[in-house]
Amino acid sequence: MRFAHMEFVSNLKATKLIVTHDLDMVRKICDRAIVMNCGKIVADGDIETPLDDNELLLSNSLL
Numbered sequence: 001m002r003f004a005h006m007e008f009v010s011n012l013k014a015t016k017l018i019v020t021h022d023l024d025m026v027r028k029i030c031d032r033a034i035v036m037n038c039g040k041i042v043a044d045g046d047i048e049t050p051l052d053d054n055e056l057l058l059s060n061s062l063l
Contacts, residue, residue, distance in 0.1 A: 006025060006028065006029060009029060010028070010029040016030075018030065021062060023051055023057075023062065026047070026051065027047060027051060031046065031047055032044075032045065032047060033046075033047050033049075033050045033051055034050075035050045035057075037060045037061075042056070042060060043056055
């Protein structure tokens with residue numbers, strides 16, 4: 001069932017706002033990532049930039 005939802009969201013031709021801790025899903029369907037902590041943006045960039053930064057992910061409880 002989860003795969004069907006991911007495919008549906010991925011195929012939408014609109015701007016999407018996805019709030020999740022599922023980084024694998026984000027890598028599959030998103031082009032850009034914004035990392036937030038306590039309501040503040042701590043990183044913003046193409047999908048690889050914030051999600052490949054282990055220090056950033058650890059300091060924001062995402063790893």
